[in-house]
Amino acid sequence: MxxxxxxxxxxxxxxxxxxxxxxxxxxxxxxxxxxxxxxxxxxxxxxxxxxxxxxxxxxxxxxxxxxxxxxxxxxxxxxxxxxxxxxxxxxxxxxxxxxxxxxxxxxxxxxxxxxxxxxxxxxxxxxxxxxxxxxxxxxxxxxxxxxxxxxxxxxxxxxxxxxxxxxxxxxxxxxxxxxxxxxxxxxxxxxxxxxxxPGRRPAPGGFVQRLVANAKLPISWQACILYAVAFGGYVAFSVYLPSYLKIAYGLDAADAANRMAGFVVIAVVMRPVGGWLSDRFGPVPVLAVCYAVVVAGAAVAATTPLLNHVGTVAFLAMAAALGAGSGATFALVAQVTDPARVGGVTGLVGAAGGLGGFVPPLIMGYVYGRTQSYGIGLTLLAITAALTLLLTLTIVRKTARPGIQEQRQGTTTSEEPA
Structure with a gap:
């Protein structure tokens, strides 16, 4: 056509x-x-x-x-x-x-x-x-x-x-x-x-009506939390990691910037991987693994381990998990949301992710200024990821279940001979 x-x-x-x-x-x-x-x-x-x-x-x-x-x-x-x-x-x-x-x-x-x-x-x-x-x-x-x-x-x-x-x-x-x-x-x-x-259906109704309707969807607030932690964590580290490495480990500006670039590259590469894994295994299991890795990585980083060994592994593992988690979040949105509403829900979730990236640097700077330690801030990240993991395994899993069943039925139907 x-x-x-x-x-x-x-x-x-x-x-x-x-x-x-x-x-x-x-x-x-x-x-x-x-x-x-x-x-x-x-x-x-x-x-x-x-x-x-x-x-x-x-x-x-x-x-x-x-x-x-x-x-x-x-x-x-x-x-x-x-x-x-x-x-x-x-x-x-x-x-x-x-x-x-x-x-x-x-x-x-x-x-x-x-x-x-x-x-x-x-x-x-x-x-x-x-x-x-x-x-x-x-x-x-x-x-x-x-x-x-x-x-x-x-x-x-x-x-x-x-x-x-x-x-x-x-x-x-x-x-x-x-x-x-x-x-x-x-x-x-x-x-x-x-x-x-082809076949795209424009969303009906006025702007305010659609905005209110999208905000009331369970997937909207759930995905906002998931993305605020996953993409927000990526944004926070990409902004704050150079300063952290210079102060906590005494690196010069060039070395800190290069390590931050490595963090960003891994997160970017893992985003489509997270989406692909979600297609194969479902977004909820992928999200659960990602947040579990962030919990472990943040807990290890909070002890300020040797950077060239355990510390590097912890930060790169978190980069991979945050990138994959960002991809899996929108795989979940695509699976659960009516296609005519994906844009509106994406707007809400994307806003939460962008704004979520500014909270951790503010907390890290505030805590360091009063305690001269980054350990508390990273511990708070581990706790936040743990709570998000719990949300994923309970409420989010329940929300995603109808979408998973519908997708499986659609796949089975498409494989039947005409």
């Missing part, structure tokens, strides 16, 4: 749609993370006046917070209008604050805050891609597909590796100009190539 471009549906390979959605997620996350690597430079260069650590923290946090909360309305809009429209729209809209920051805001802290606020639009791409990809794949493959899409969060690594180098060596405007061009190219490609899945 082939329809007009405006209709939004045409013959397309699901894997091509997945690849383009993942690319869009990565490019938008690259843009979303532009200010974070530049925070320390803004403070030391003095072009914005005298900035405190709180000023820099606010500057870095604004786009992340807006991008996290903004997933709620963007997810609902994607349910209504489809990813074929929303992906190029979000990408094009993100270009505006990028160019504003690069050409007008680099000498004014207030202007940077305004630009950072609207830069948060890029972070909402996650809530566009999950329902878009979910609709293109059958239930037994959605865990892998959504996990592969989730690996696009590695776009933040592009920003971390390139932004400061381009800013200092090629010119202050260059990283923003390059990112804007990348977004423009993707928006054009997405407009002409992306198609919504």
């Amino acid at each position: 082939t329809e007009s471009r405006s209709g939004g549906t045409a013959e397309r390979s699901p894997w091509l749609m997945l690849a383009l959605a993942t690319l869009g997620f990565a490019v938008n996350f690259w843009a979303w993370a532009l200010l974070s690597p530049l925070g320390p430079l803004f403070r030391t260069q003095g072009t914005l006046g005298t900035l405190s650590e709180s000023d820099v923290a606010l500057l870095v946090a604004v786009p992340v917070l807006v991008g996290s909360v903004g997933r709620i309305p963007i997810g609902a809009l994607t349910d209504r209008y489809g990813g074929r429209l929303m992906f190029p729209l979000v990408s094009a809209a993100t270009i505006v604050p990028i160019l504003f920051i690069g050409f007008f805001a680099l000498s004014s802290y207030g202007a940077l805050l305004v630009g950072g606020f609207f830069l948060g639009i890029g972070g909402t791409a996650f809530a566009v891609g999950v329902p878009f990809v979910n609709a293109w794949f059958p239930p037994e493959r959605r865990g892998l597909a959504v996990g592969v899409f989730g690996a696009g969060m590695g776009g933040t690594a592009i920003s971390a590796l390139t932004t400061v180098k381009l800013y200092t060596n090629a010119g202050h405007r260059v990283p923003f100009l390059i990112t804007a061009i990348a977004l423009a190219c993707y928006a054009v490609i997405a407009w002409f190539v992306l198609r919504d899945a």
